[in-house]
Amino acid sequence: MSGRWQWFHRLGSPKWFYEKTTRWLPWLVGAMALFLAVGIVWALLFLPPDYQQGHTSRILVVHVAVAGTSLSFFPLMAVAGTVTLVWRIKLADMVAKNAAPLGAWFTFLTLATGSIWGSVSWGTWWEWTDSRLVSMLFQLFLLLGVISLRTAIENAETAARACALLSIVGCINVVIIKYSVDWWNTLHQPSSPISMEVGSPNGPEFWVATAVMIVAVYLFLAVSLILTTRNEILQREDKAQWVRELVAQAR
Amino acid sequence: MNRAGAGAAFRATLKRDLLISVKRRNDILNPFMFFVIVVSLFPIGISPESAMLRQIAAGVIWIAVLLASMLSMDSLYRSDYEDGSLEQLLLSSQPLYLLVFAKNIAHWLVSGLPVILVSPLLAYMLALPAEGYVTLVLSLLLGTPVVGMLGSIAVALTVGLGSRGLILAVITVPMSVPVLIFGTLAVQNSLAGGSPLGYLALLGAMLAAAVSLAPVATAAALRISLN
Numbered sequence: 001m002s003g004r005w006q007w008f009h010r011l012g013s014p015k016w017f018y019e020k021t022t023r024w025l026p027w028l029v030g031a032m033a034l035f036l037a038v039g040i041v042w043a044l045l046f047l048p049p050d051y052q053q054g055h056t057s058r059i060l061v062v063h064v065a066v067a068g069t070s071l072s073f074f075p076l077m078a079v080a081g082t083v084t085l086v087w088r089i090k091l092a093d094m095v096a097k098n099a100a101p102l103g104a105w106f107t108f109l110t111l112a113t114g115s116i117w118g119s120v121s122w123g124t125w126w127e128w129t130d131s132r133l134v135s136m137l138f139q140l141f142l143l144l145g146v147i148s149l150r151t152a153i154e155n156a157e158t159a160a161r162a163c164a165l166l167s168i169v170g171c172i173n174v175v176i177i178k179y180s181v182d183w184w185n186t187l188h189q190p191s192s193p194i195s196m197e198v199g200s201p202n203g204p205e206f207w208v209a210t211a212v213m214i215v216a217v218y219l220f221l222a223v224s225l226i227l228t229t230r231n232e233i234l235q236r237e238d239k240a241q242w243v244r245e246l247v248a249q250a251r
Numbered sequence: 252m253n254r255a256g257a258g259a260a261f262r263a264t265l266k267r268d269l270l271i272s273v274k275r276r277n278d279i280l281n282p283f284m285f286f287v288i289v290v291s292l293f294p295i296g297i298s299p300e301s302a303m304l305r306q307i308a309a310g311v312i313w314i315a316v317l318l319a320s321m322l323s324m325d326s327l328y329r330s331d332y333e334d335g336s337l338e339q340l341l342l343s344s345q346p347l348y349l350l351v352f353a354k355n356i357a358h359w360l361v362s363g364l365p366v367i368l369v370s371p372l373l374a375y376m377l378a379l380p381a382e383g384y385v386t387l388v389l390s391l392l393l394g395t396p397v398v399g400m401l402g403s404i405a406v407a408l409t410v411g412l413g414s415r416g417l418i419l420a421v422i423t424v425p426m427s428v429p430v431l432i433f434g435t436l437a438v439q440n441s442l443a444g445g446s447p448l449g450y451l452a453l454l455g456a457m458l459a460a461a462v463s464l465a466p467v468a469t470a471a472a473l474r475i476s477l478n
Contacts, residue, residue: 085471141425145418149408152418161475162408166422169404169468173426176457180429183436 012089014233015242021226028223035216039065042209056120057206063113065213069221070110070136073103073143078171081164091229093160094236096167097150098228102221104143111136131181138177142170156236260345261353268357271330279361282323286366289315290373301378308377309387309438312370313431316391317398321420323362324402327354328410328473337410341477347470351407355400355466363395379438386441386451390434393454398427400465407472430457 010016043061050057077099083092114133119125127133146166153159237243272279293311294304331337340350370391371384379387405422412418437450 138425138428141421145422145425148418148421152409152412158411158475158478162472165404165468165472165475166408170426176429177425180432183432 008087009089012083012087012091014091014094014237015240017091018230018233021230025223025226028219028226032216032219032223035212035219039209039213039216042212047205047209053121056117059113059117061206061209061213063110063117064210065217066106066113067110067132067136068214069217070103070106070139072221073099073106074139074167074171074174077103077146077167081167084160084164085168090160090236091233093164094229094232095225096163097160098225098232100143100146100150100163100167102224102228104140104147106221107136107140107143111140131178131183135174135178135181138181139174142174146170257345257349260343261349264340264350264353265357268354269360272357272361275326275330278326279323279365282319282362283365283369285322286315286319287369287373289318290377294377305378305380308374308379309383309442310435311377312374312387313391313394313434316366316370316395317424317427317431318420319366320362320395320398320402321423323358324399324406324419324423327358327403327406329406332410332477337473338477341473347473348466351403351466351469351473352462355396355403355469358403359396359399363399367391367395380442382444383438383442386438386447389451390437390447390454393451393458394430394434397430397454397457397461398423400461400469401426403469404465404472407469407476410473410476430454433457 039061043058047058047061049055077096080092080096080099083089084096111133114136115125118127118133146163149166150159150163153162234243234246238247290311293307297303297307328337331340341347343350367388371388374384374387402419402423405419405426408422409418433450433453437447437454440450441447
């Protein structure tokens with residue numbers, strides 16, 4: 001093996017990943033807690049109520065952050081899937097396997113927070129004419145499809161490669177669905193341009209809070225993904241020497 | 252030699268699949284009957300008023316076509332998988348893309364085309380106005396092969412599973428949404444007096460993309476399923 005690719009294969013070693021993340025996790029969790037605390041306290045206590053939407057605008061800080069993050073799942077799974085299919089690196093599949101339920105959960109949270117916000121601002125919990133709601137719903141369906149394919153195939157190796165292929169196809173499809181649903185008339189707020197002026201509709205007090213929340217949610221995603229992947233490693237590599245030693249130590 | 256071989260293999264696969272379908276009429280007839288029955292449920296379930304029916308006619312037919320193709324899809328690779336001829340296809344020296352494509356065409360000819368041929372009659376029963384028929388048939392002609400080829404990927408991924416009837420639909424139906432959107436928008440647009448050409452062109456673009464990419468994915472999926 002040429003030296004240039006060694007780092008890549010080391011990255012794919014479950015043991016290497018497990019040891020590295022043991023060191024990273026405290027920092028990641030700390031940063032996540034910090035950003036979450038700042039974002040939530042800011043949004044709930046200090047953000048001035050919107051002149052039109054009142055206090056309901058606070059939920060947008062969470063909604064925008066979760067929505068943005070949930071869009072990253074299919075690209076993430078497609079990249080992991082490509083690595084699984086081309087290099088057959090087991091770690092990529094462990095990440096992809098746990099990304100699917102997390103992605104479904106984030107997508108559901110996006111729909112739920114959007115729907116709660118919409119019930120006050122639009123006066124309706126669900127609105128088919130809004131293209132973003134509808135394409136999110138279909139992203140949820142596609143993710144559930146990937147999950148059910150994973151559970152349906154018993155052989156882990158086959159399931160990994162089948163889900164990898166479906167994630168790649170699904171990733172392309174999500175984009176097509178998004179643009180085709182956009183052809184409908186839309187009620188959704190177009191993204192408001194960022195403004196530097198305090199007190200304007202999307203002034204710094206709002207978008208900085210949202211930016212803090214986006215970082216917080218991405219950190220939350222990273223931490224959850226790492227934790228579930230570590231579990232997966234312990235389960236799948238339970239015959240390996242280092243896992244046995246780890247388990248013996250823990251006892 | 253190999254060139255001619257690829258063409259011959261394509262034709263042989265096409266002919267073989269068509270012959271098998273003719274001999275197993277139930278596999279074709281049941282989804283077809285399902286399509287007709289589902290369409291005739293809508294006037295009963297929603298409203299027999301023609302004013303209401305004409306608004307939903309195109310959508311009802313498109314949705315029924317989608318559901319019926321989910322049913323017929325199941326037989327696409329199953330019997331080949333069970334009798335081992337699918338493995339022979341994978342082992343053959345001919346490009347798997349062409350063989351998969353031939354199977355898709357054969358399947359569309361026996362399951363998609365009959366449904367499209369009967370759709371004007373059902374559209375008439377749903378009181379679709381006269382301006383809609385040509386567009387409906389054209390949109391179905393362009394759209395159903397896309398659905399079939401998307402479904403073919405899902406069938407290939409699940410071919411080794413015991414019970415897979417529903418997982419196939421769960422995977423394929425959400426992926427077919429763009430086809431449904433543009434198919435119904437095309438008909439609605441021509442009912443409103445506009446030109447449906449833009450939407451039909453989009454369906455055509457999807458068909459071109461599906462023809463060039465979907466058999467590649469299906470071939471990869473078959474290799475995964477059969478290891």
